[in-house]
Amino acid sequence: MKKLTAARMERCIGCHSCSLACARLVHKQLSWNKAGIRIRSAGGLSTGFQARLCLACDPAPCAEVCPTGALTQRREGGVIQKRKLCIRCGKCAEACPVDAIFLDHEVNPYLCIHCGRCVEYCPHDCLEMVEIVSERSQPTQEEAS
């Protein structure tokens, strides 16, 4: 199972093509927020850019607090989203330790589902889909020895 990583953000030019692609292709929106990946600077453009996206936690705090099952743990990390089940309580965004879930004004959550559709729209190859090395799938020290 793969996850999206913003592996080379020092190359980022701040074009927002990734978030626009996510919004366009995944969420059918014209937006740079309603997307699973959002780009921001930390103190102006001179400081370069950061990507806000799901880090594929396992266990995922957002899924743990979701009261309706709209977010459920994905095998080995990240979550599966079922938008129809969402009651827009916003608890997922509160629980996310890295501010990776965007809530729009109607409290709809937008988060990365690790589909990788943004990757081909990054002109500088900042993004990458990588195999998850899950602690669950790792042999324990005892097993390894």
Added chain:
Amino acid sequence: MIRDHFRVYLVDLDTGTMQVLERDGREQLCGGGGLAAMLFQEFGHADRPWDDPEQPLIFAIGPLTGYFPLMSKTVCAFKSPYHDQYAESHAGGRSALSMRFGDMDALVIRGRAKRLSALAVGARTFELRDVNFLRGRDALSCGRVIRDMFPGSGRRSMLRIGPAGENRCSYACINVDTYRHFGRMGAGAVMGAKNLKAIVILGDRGFPLPEGKAYTSLFKDVYKQLTDTSIMDKYHGLGTAGNVGALNELHALPWRNLQQTHDPDVDAITGERMAEDRLLRNAACAGCPVGCIHIGYVREKFQENYQYLYRQVGYDYELLFAVGSMLGITDSFDALRLMDTVELMGLDVMSTGVALAWATEAQEKGLVTEEQTLVPLAFGQADDYMAAIEHLARNSNEFYSLLSRGTLKAAEVFGGGDFACVLGQEMAGYATGEVFFAAEGLGFRHSHLDTGGYSYDQKHEEQDVDHAVDFLVEDEKSRVLLCAMVSCLFARGVYSEELLGRALESVGYDKLAGAMPSMAENIQRIRWQTRVQTGYDAAAVRIPKRFREVVTWKGPVDPDYMEALRTEYARRIMEIGAVSEE
């Protein structure tokens, strides 16, 4: 489409209120430059001076903004402090997408705040805050403070002015997101006159996309063309700075107040050397994968024992011309230090460089004294130019106060009009020949991008006035259409009329797609009419003597041909801009 009409935010700084207006006219004027002219017709006052509080400061985007790559610019329109006529300036950064996602096609600001203020506006935001404590602060440190005062990092644009804008210098710029500018014609002074230090545009909304695959499929095609082919290489790689060496080679790069068009010492400021030695990284406007913004660095030793500081400075061709070759600067750190100073002060870099080049020659010729210039001005002397730039922005004395109103204003008092490199406004860096000089002198924005006059010079040896002027008029028409969309003009090789039509159709603007030729004519006409109504007389434009003395790779400029071009182009412009009696 989001809507078939225009949604306009009208801010009144006198009362601290905002209205949301709806206006028709999309099918006649498209957006951007067309919309801005229409709004000036409604809210502007042709008969009042530029700094009358009631004059509007207008920002406008187009129907494809955000929808397609490189539809990433904003048009800013205002009555210019430079000539007290209607003017436009264009910039990118995050401004266009912030406006799109802030749910506005245009932002019109009128009135004057009681104290120096910052405005925040967006789809669900309106706030006017006192920032009198920022008076006199440079554009970059102002940005740092404003950034912490308002929310929305990553989904907002920040427009601000430096001391030059507050002091109403006629070529003060509006800094957009640090590395972009509404540079020419003094938009920064208009903000200063409104007591407005900064504008934060928060882009917080999203919009549903059309059903079906046509849009996403076309987007993918356009994106691939822009990123997978070599079509945009020149903007992404060396950037426009690549022109420095090329134009120097062509004997078309202005040096030392256009006394020369070539210098063998160009090496340190060529695009190649800048990229190899000074380039830190590229950046992009939001919605553009090209990344044409080139950021270099300067470093300075501020203390013994190897204590250095460094600053990041955006550079490109026009900057390397204006505060590089035009001032005889042949060291890349010196050029970047000058760019940095101009940036901090919030001046237009081209006007600043050209004005100081004139002042230097005026001092050489004894028309102005060091007592007036406060520092000795000599080509190649960067430290003194840095001091002079601050004096300009801060209007330190009568000389700088006059020079900050334009080179010709200073020349009227001190003499030296013959060697003022002014083509409507201080020149752009293309000493390519007669067609460009006439085109920039008369063109709507006095920008080399109004038309491809500079390119025409390079492609045509023959002297055919009618052919050249037909080209200028038709080329302007195609560019005004792009400027109404509002596309970055670097994309003009990609966005043919046919592609623009398909793009408009794919997001539901079918009628617009079918109306493009008439729309282009309407936009061209309303822009010139608005300009003429505010006092523009193309026939009165003169091209200073210095331009008749230029020698390019084609040989000396032909003054008679240039005069014939000027006369005919002026006639055609006034024909287009004629205002009917009704």
